[in-house]
Every structure is written in structure tokens, then in C-alpha cells.
Amino acid sequence: MHAFRSSSLHHHHHHHHRRRLLAALGTAACLAAAAPAGQAQGYPNKPVRLVVAYPPGGATDIVARVLAQKLSEQTGQQFIVDNRPGAGGNTGAEWAARSAPDGYTLVLATTAHAISPALFKNLGYKLDKDFAPVSQLTSGPLVIVAHPGLPANDVTELIALAKARPGVLNFASSGNGQSTHLAAELFASMAGVKMAHIPYKGSAPALTDVMGGQAQLMFDTILSAMPQVKAGKLKALAVTSAKRSGAAPELPTVAESGLPGYEAIAWNGLLAPAGTPPEVIARLNAELKKALALPEVKDRFEAQGFAAAWNTPEAFGDFMNAQVKKWAQVVQVSGATLD
Incomplete structure (x- = not known):
């Protein structure tokens, strides 16, 4: 199953995009002559929006703000956190899924986004079809x-x-x-x-x-x-992690204290709309690798109880597929419903 391919082309087949698309095609034709494939080379050359599908102040928002500041410093372009809470993280994700695949609208994914496909029957987006993975950010x-x-x-x-x-x-x-x-x-x-x-x-x-x-x-x-x-x-x-946490080393794991094999982690990652140019994804991934290796970023995250967790777009895509499967099983076995 080759879900989460950065080159994913089957996005945006919604008819209300058709009109916008036709209007855009005229403009695109003129621009194509002026801007060949080199367009992504200058990325980013204007502010980038980081969509956080939760209210300000929560764990995901803190991760976004720390990284937005570093990415702004590293690229010389503003990375702006845009909070769009609602529907357990799905409002912001759906909005980001419908954004232009140009690298200027990105979304912070969480464990909840890997759980949603099994729990919500009518999501307005498909995690594996509408997004391209950039990198995992944290794990805790x-x-x-x-x-x-x-x-x-x-x-x-x-x-x-x-x-x-x-x-x-x-x-x-x-x-x-x-x-x-x-x-x-x-x-x-x-x-x-x-x-x-x-x-x-x-x-x-x-x-x-x-x-x-x-x-x-x-x-x-x-x-x-x-x-x-x-x-x-x-x-x-x-x-709930497999190993003890550096943020609270005195606390045992669930697995070592009565429930062997138990593991549940919360994580964040960065996604771009499907169809975003691979060179834009590569640039973002490289900047994140740099930012997540900074001691002050690692310390800041450690204080919040999670570890910086950079990986490649491919590895993050595989990780998300595995998470979707794991949580779908939990939803099924537990009979968890949206009551």
C-alpha cells in the first residue's frame, strides 16, 4: 500500500475546485512561461502558514510556535502559526487539505489525525491521499x-x-x-x-x-x-511509553508495572497538501532536521515531556501508516464510539 506518496496526484477531485481551477489555468499558462521548474528553488519567498488544528496553549501549539520561530530565523521568511480548532483536530486538517500545494500552507498532524480515519465515518479529507508527509516532529x-x-x-x-x-x-x-x-x-x-x-x-x-x-x-x-x-x-x-521518560524518570512505564507490551505515544508531525513539489518538501525537511537538532529546541521539548523526532518524509509516511493501523485496531476492539 503506497499511501503517503509525496507525488500523490489524486487530490482535489472535488467539483467545487473545478471553477477555481479553470480560472487558475489561464493565469498559470502565463506564469508557466515566466517561471519554469525553478519556482520551488526560491522557496520560501513569502510567509508560510503553519495550521494548528487546536487552540493556543496546548502541546501541539507549543511545538508549532517553537519551530515557527526557528524556521523563520533559518529561512528569513516568517512562519506564522494559524490556530483553527474544531472537530477534534479535523477542521484544521480539512482546511489545510484544500489549500494550494505550494508549501505556503502546512499542517501539524497529531496522533488524533491517525485515529480519526477509524473513528469518523465522514471525514472531509483523506489522510493518506490529501497530504504529503514532511517529517515527524515530536514523540512523547x-x-x-x-x-x-x-x-x-x-x-x-x-x-x-x-x-x-x-x-x-x-x-x-x-x-x-x-x-x-x-x-x-x-x-x-x-x-x-x-x-x-x-x-x-x-x-x-x-x-x-x-x-x-x-x-x-x-x-x-x-x-x-x-x-x-x-x-x-x-x-x-x-x-505510557515503552521506556521511561526523561521528563519524569521516577515514573514507571505501564508495561513494567503490570501490563506488559502496552505502549501509547503522542506525537506531532508536519504535513503538506498532496502534490506539493518534492523539492519544497525536501527543503522543509532539511530545515526541520537542523531546527530539531538544536539543543535549545530539544531542551524546550524535553521540558514539555516529549523528544524531538526528526525523520525522512518516507519514514514519517510509514510511521503514520503504522499508527493508522494500530489505532484502527484499538477502535475496533474497544468498540470506542463517538457518543
Whole structure:
């Protein structure tokens, strides 16, 4: 299955693009004479828009702002973060999918974008057909946090508690289909327990309810959860990555503390609309390799609980395909729905 090919040509076969296309063809004919294939050589020569499909202040937005600043410094062109939240990240992705494939509109993908194809029946875009991968950006674990009064202090005790009270234990998430939702569903299906899901609009209101005891636990990013743990308002049980996290090395992994083989990571990556010239993708990938290797960028990300994770467009495409398959299986097994 050769999904995620940068040269993907089967995009934009929507008829409302037809009129715009015809209008553009006239102009394009004149321009083609003036600007041969060298067009992408001068890339970027005007501001570039980085679409973040979430509100300002969240993990993805922070990643975008750190990288936008570095890319601006490196290329001498402004990279501007454009927040377009809604529909669990799908509003921004759909908007970016319909943008011109010229490298001037890019979108930050997250784990949620790999989960959506299995969860939403009528997405307005196809992840593998409408986008070309540029590079992964970050990778990091979630952390299981609980109300301090929950009578479980580690994964083994949590599983025992959930088995003793089937369907009584509930978990909050930052929204249906987000990694915070599906990481918990993966946990429940692997542990053979039933937990009730309470979706919120974002991480902050979900954590507030866990601290208040309205919800009992949450699988959340280290970035938003750990300050509350340090303040004593939540307790942390484990991290969801295969290895311990440098951001919270004292916390065991889920796999080592009661559920072998469990792994769920949250990640970010950069996508361009399908049909973006390969040399534009190559330029972006090279600039990202440089930016993600900078010690100040790595430190900034480490403080947020994730690692810089550059890779090639091909490797990132393969990674996304594997993630889409993994989460589709979780959706199927858990019967997770958008209720």
C-alpha cells in the first residue's frame, strides 16, 4: 500500500475546485512561461502558514510556535502559526487539505489525525491521499494521573480496582478520538477491564474534573499533567511509553508495572497538501532536521515531556501508516464510539 506518496496526484477531485481551477489555468499558462521548474528553488519567498488544528496553549501549539520561530530565523521568511480548532483536530486538517500545494500552507498532524480515519465515518479529507508527509516532529508518552483519593497507587492496583468495579471507574479525556481517549481504551482492552469514558473539550477542563473528583483518572500529556502532580492535586501512576521518560524518570512505564507490551505515544508531525513539489518538501525537511537538532529546541521539548523526532518524509509516511493501523485496531476492539 503506497499511501503517503509525496507525488500523490489524486487530490482535489472535488467539483467545487473545478471553477477555481479553470480560472487558475489561464493565469498559470502565463506564469508557466515566466517561471519554469525553478519556482520551488526560491522557496520560501513569502510567509508560510503553519495550521494548528487546536487552540493556543496546548502541546501541539507549543511545538508549532517553537519551530515557527526557528524556521523563520533559518529561512528569513516568517512562519506564522494559524490556530483553527474544531472537530477534534479535523477542521484544521480539512482546511489545510484544500489549500494550494505550494508549501505556503502546512499542517501539524497529531496522533488524533491517525485515529480519526477509524473513528469518523465522514471525514472531509483523506489522510493518506490529501497530504504529503514532511517529517515527524515530536514523540512523547502520556502519563496516567488520578484523583489523590483513588485507592490505587500503581498500574496493578488500578487494574484490580477496575476488575472489582466493572464500568464504575471512569476516565476523562481531552475529547473523543484524541490520544488521551484511545490510550485509555487500549489500556482497558489489554487489561480486560471496562471503564467509562467522559470526553471533554480539551485537556484543561478534563484535568480540573479529575482534581475535583468528578472523574477518577486521565491519560494526559506530561506537559499539562505534571505541574498538578507536583502541586499534590493529582497522583501519577505510570507513563505510557515503552521506556521511561526523561521528563519524569521516577515514573514507571505501564508495561513494567503490570501490563506488559502496552505502549501509547503522542506525537506531532508536519504535513503538506498532496502534490506539493518534492523539492519544497525536501527543503522543509532539511530545515526541520537542523531546527530539531538544536539543543535549545530539544531542551524546550524535553521540558514539555516529549523528544524531538526528526525523520525522512518516507519514514514519517510509514510511521503514520503504522499508527493508522494500530489505532484502527484499538477502535475496533474497544468498540470506542463517538457518543
